[in-house]
Amino acid sequence: MNTSLDLPSRFRFVLVRTSHPGNIGSAARAMRTMGFSRMELVTPHRFPDREAAALAAGADDVLAGAGVHQELVEGLAGSNLAFGLSARRRGVNLPELTPREAAMQALAAAERGEQVALVFGNERTGLENEELARCHAMVRIPSVDDFSSLNLSQAVQVMAYELRVALLGESMPVAPPVHDEPPADAAQMERFYEHLAQTLDDIDFHKGRAPTTIMLRLRKLFQRAQMDARELRMLHGIFADAQRMARLAGEKK
Amino acid sequence: MNTSLDLPSRFRFVLVRTSHPGNIGSAARAMRTMGFSRMELVTPHRFPDREAAALAAGADDVLAGAGVHQELVEGLAGSNLAFGLSARRRGVNLPELTPREAAMQALAAAERGEQVALVFGNERTGLENEELARCHAMVRIPSVDDFSSLNLSQAVQVMAYELRVALLGESMPVAPPVHDEPPADAAQMERFYEHLAQTLDDIDFHKGRAPTTIMLRLRKLFQRAQMDARELRMLHGIFADAQRMARLAGEKK
Numbered sequence: 061m062n063t064s065l066d067l068p069s070r071f072r073f074v075l076v077r078t079s080h081p082g083n084i085g086s087a088a089r090a091m092r093t094m095g096f097s098r099m100e101l102v103t104p105h106r107f108p109d110r111e112a113a114a115l116a117a118g119a120d121d122v123l124a125g126a127g128v129h130q131e132l133v134e135g136l137a138g139s140n141l142a143f144g145l146s147a148r149r150r151g152v153n154l155p156e157l158t159p160r161e162a163a164m165q166a167l168a169a170a171e172r173g174e175q176v177a178l179v180f181g182n183e184r185t186g187l188e189n190e191e192l193a194r195c196h197a198m199v200r201i202p203s204v205d206d207f208s209s210l211n212l213s214q215a216v217q218v219m220a221y222e223l224r225v226a227l228l229g230e231s232m233p234v235a236p237p238v239h240d241e242p243p244a245d246a247a248q249m250e251r252f253y254e255h256l257a258q259t260l261d262d263i264d265f266h267k268g269r270a271p272t273t274i275m276l277r278l279r280k281l282f283q284r285a286q287m288d289a290r291e292l293r294m295l296h297g298i299f300a301d302a303q304r305m306a307r308l309a310g311e312k313k
Numbered sequence: 314m315n316t317s318l319d320l321p322s323r324f325r326f327v328l329v330r331t332s333h334p335g336n337i338g339s340a341a342r343a344m345r346t347m348g349f350s351r352m353e354l355v356t357p358h359r360f361p362d363r364e365a366a367a368l369a370a371g372a373d374d375v376l377a378g379a380g381v382h383q384e385l386v387e388g389l390a391g392s393n394l395a396f397g398l399s400a401r402r403r404g405v406n407l408p409e410l411t412p413r414e415a416a417m418q419a420l421a422a423a424e425r426g427e428q429v430a431l432v433f434g435n436e437r438t439g440l441e442n443e444e445l446a447r448c449h450a451m452v453r454i455p456s457v458d459d460f461s462s463l464n465l466s467q468a469v470q471v472m473a474y475e476l477r478v479a480l481l482g483e484s485m486p487v488a489p490p491v492h493d494e495p496p497a498d499a500a501q502m503e504r505f506y507e508h509l510a511q512t513l514d515d516i517d518f519h520k521g522r523a524p525t526t527i528m529l530r531l532r533k534l535f536q537r538a539q540m541d542a543r544e545l546r547m548l549h550g551i552f553a554d555a556q557r558m559a560r561l562a563g564e565k566k
Binding site: 089092093094095158207208209210213218221224228260263265274278281284285287291294297301305306308309 | 342343348370371372412454463464466467470516534537543544547550555557558560561
């Protein structure tokens with residue numbers, strides 16, 4: 061079932077807010093040389109575009125099949141594990157992996173039947189905090205400190221290359237995180253965060269403060285935990301009881 | 314003497330008969346992100362060139378220092394070991410290495426004080442047989458058979474990346490999760506679990522069931538998340554508000 065033949069189809073490359081169509085084309089070519097063809101575009105500046113097609117250099121199937129989305133969460137739909145490529149050094153509460161470590165973890169996940177996303181931000185600004193908060197780990201390509209910015213398609217090439225090497229079995233996979241069930245997908249996590257946000261409102265946690273920062277921190281915490289569906293059900297149950305108490309307390313007034 | 318600081322200077326990237334000046338610029342950027350700056354150009358179609366400068370994206374020092382030669386042998390002058398990048402499968406009587414194997418051998422040579430060249434051919438035709446004959450080994454980037462042609466600067470990026478990883482230490486250290494604060498210690502985690510257990514009691518989550526299994530599952534989940542002290546404070550705050558609601562609800566009865 062999980063033959064190596066269909067493993068590459070479990071990987072998707074998600075390009076977020078890409079400014080230059082040429083980079084989308086170059087990224088498609090880079091993916092295709094390494095055997096990957098699923099591309100998801102989130103609010104690309106221009107797509108489809110002649111320049112993208114020209115730089116794809118024959119990887120037309122990748123561009124033709126690319127999904128175009130308004131929100132990152134749509135580009136991640138159905139994925140169980142998301143890696144955000146970033147050049148940032150700190151301030152992000154996510155595990156930081158090398159491309160090689162990420163490739164091993166991604167391969168192990170794909171072998172368990174999971175869907176894996178590699179997420180790349182805008183050429184100039186990279187991934188925003190809220191975008192990284194939807195990822196389970198951050199991947200830093202080990203560039204030098206005084207010239208750290210790889211071209212977008214070069215970053216795609218490095219990550220696709222490491223995945224290809226991992227798929228070819230050159231490196232031994234590390235032990236995957238142990239779960240009884242597969243990790244929740246992006247849509248399940250969004251429902252979880254919505255319920256969590258509503259619960260915090262109901263128990264009057266914010267007390268007038270803006271909830272944005274808190275929700276971002278909670279997202280990072282829970283993304284890191286890579287929860288499975290059973291764990292989500294347990295937390296949904298806890299939230300429901302806290303909401304019930306809030307309702308009873310409210311009726312009292 | 315052979316400190317890792319001067320090792321990168323023992324590597325040169327030799328681009329032979331490059332057609333597109335933009336690729337020279339992109340290659341310069343790719344090299345520079347990985348800490349390499351010595352470029353040698355053999356009969357480039359156009360150089361210097363505005364497009365090369367534009368795509369170098371700040372790696373001007375690489376372009377400014379690039380040698381321009383009429384013959385490959387001049388570009389290789391002083392080098393002790395040359396690797397020719399090629400997508401060819403056969404017909405070349407040279408050892409065939411993966412980029413990773415080549416990087417290890419290149420690193421070992423550089424550590425012995427040798428000069429190492431990475432040689433890249435024309436975009437369309439690659440390296441000619443006479444050019445490969447001046448190399449000591451062939452490097453094949455493991456692209457898929459039905460779409461094997463990497464863009465020139467992408468091939469440079471992959472090779473430079475593997476050299477960088479080799480220079481950083483054959484296997485890069487596993488990065489710990491990045492936190493703004495250190496992860497909570499065991500005592501802090503115990504207080505967290507006590508507060509969580511008490512909160513579940515207060516909001517009547519268990520409804521008569523034994524709490525043991527649930528608490529065990531919650532422990533596994535939150536241990537995995539490796540929370541820091543700030544995150545613990547946030548969750549303590551949430552629990553306190555849920556308890557407050559439960560108290561208000563209870564007073565109602």
